[in-house]
Amino acid sequence: MARDGAIYVCQSCGAVHGKWSGQCAACGQWNSIVEESRSAPPGALKPAPASRSRGLTFETLQSDTPEPARIVTGVTEFDRVCGGGVVPGSALLLSGDPGVGKSTLLLDVAGRAALRGARVAYISGEEAIEQIRSRAKRMGLEKAPVQLASATALREILGTLKREQFDIVIVDSVQTLWSDAHESGPGSVTQVRACAGELVRLAKAGGPAVILVGHVTKDGQVAGPRVVEHMVDAVLSFEGERGYPFRILRAGKNRFGATDEIGVFEMGDAGLTEVSNPSALFLGEGKDRAAGSVVFAGIEGSRPVLVEMQALVSKSAYGTPRRAVVGWDTGRLAMVLAVLEARCGFGFGDQDVYLNVAGGLRINEPAADLAAAALISSATDKPLPQGCVVFGEISLSGEVRAVGRAEARLREAGKLGFDHALTPSLTVKGDGLKLTSVSRLTEAVDRISQSRYG
Incomplete structure (x- = not known):
């Protein structure tokens, strides 16, 4: 018998069921339904009280407010796929197979952007700080003024980002984060949805541009609920065939640039190298x-x-x-x-x-x-x-x-x-x-x- 306040969530598609079953009726996956808590535990983050209804204030399409300048990271292929640079206050999701080079690419983006004067924070939930430093040294970016942190608690991350002022925040990866407002473990549908939603909300409230790293499933889809893809402004996939040194950065969704744009990189001993002429x-x-x-x-x-x-x-x-x-x-x-x-x-x-x-x-x-x-x-x-x-x-x-x-x-x-x-x-x-x-x-x-x- 199900305990009080428990729900059953499919870890593949995010569908909610009233009881456990071996197969999800929404997506057809087997053994993907996990029991999770419906209510928040004591001491968890409380949602803000609902404001009183005051009606809507409509505005026209015309605006005298200039668009904010994009943050040019210095990685030309990455900036091309983003539409000319990272938009302040935007949220991006980068996905790719394990070992394809997602962390290497984003460390390159963080280092070069920091060397150009941007305030960049790199938060890793998968690697220790010394591992990141070792990779940065191999890539020749050990002197870049990037602020490093190794953390997985969402409450601590949000508290720090609200106190500190950054232009770009990179979180590697969203599947490692956990919120104490939910009992389910890191990587579950509930945790991924909640953590991604809070970080996107921070970016939209005038905060930094947030770049999230997402894992992929066996069929190449972003792990977790598809609602995460709808939350963010751009979904970038980093692709590469085993046996080839080439990596393709492709935009599947981009609210600030062209979709299906690609950037081409070559993986070497010292990291990724941009390929300006992919035809050759x-x-x-x-x-x-x-x-x-x-x-x-x-x-x-x-x-x-x-x-x-x-x-x-x-x-x-x-x-x-x-x-x-x-x-x-x-x-x-x-x-x-x-x-x-x-x-x-x-x-x-x-x-x-x-x-x-x-x-x-x-x-x-x-x-x-x-x-x-x-x-x-x-x-x-x-x-x-x-x-x-x-x-x-x-x-x-x-x-x-x-x-x-x-x-x-x-x-x-x-x-x-x-x-x-x-x-x-x-x-x-x-x-x-x-x-x-x-x-x-x-x-x-x-x-x-x-x-x-x-």
Whole structure:
């Protein structure tokens, strides 16, 4: 029998249940429901009394108050993803897999911002101060005037931040904090929601910009209730494939900048190094392009990025052919293969198909459909020209459709020395590149198989 004042909360989605069960009815997760206390224990933080109702005071959209200047941290890629710097009084949530480099990135941000004159506090609930100092020394930031603290009690953290004046406060991580207003342990849904809410409330009340570090689950989602993502102003994810030194900082939500903006870093012995030209990083260095390899001119956020996409089509040794994809959507590959079979006469029923995006980058935009040129090139054993880039969307009817920001894609290709592009019909100029326009996928097949370009 449940004790008085007890509730049962799913640690995966935050749904509240009246009694314990093995499976959450809201999200379907097994063994994720934990008993928590409904009431606060004696001596806990008391909520402020409700103010008397005095009605609302409406204002117009016009304002003479100037916007506060952003805090430029000095980490260019981080500032780019944030929209040009950190907005005072904002709240950011940074998530990523364990060991990807979240703490290293934020220590770099804290150190450089402090060296530029910002007042920065770094509060860690996972590491001792000596561990942070050791990392800062390895990164060459031991002289940065960052204020360090190792604490997990929310009451102590809030009391200190209300007395001290800081521009940026970094909390690593929100899952380690606990509030004595709740009986559940650190990392539970109730504690994460309460601690994040108090820190966001502090930032919105004219306090410092708060950057929270959040753990992720096995499927890459931020651990804890999804309401935390709605509380903050920006949700940044730090991504990196094992075996690759590259790290991608991506904005999934940003109230003060563009979403899907990316920043590129390279992890080394001395920490993270910014990559100002990611296109050169993701391209192969070989002079001769092999069959099955194309260079895709994509857009990530506001910046054009060139990346090599590799395909291999080979005879299957088993009854069921394999479809292996790294860095692209499996469903999108299945659609492109179906269009090639139905509209262009290819047969992949007895062929294994492998597709890989070089460098560990993940491509999500439909403009990568014309990377089917890599499949065509591998199936016909006809390589594309060395200086050729491709982009375009493929419809189910086999039509090659135009995509946005074609001029920026071509400009980036020209800057890196490419002289040719296989594209849909465009209304913009090639910016010095020779354009091969195709309106249907069958035209692309004919040109690649016969090596006819221009």
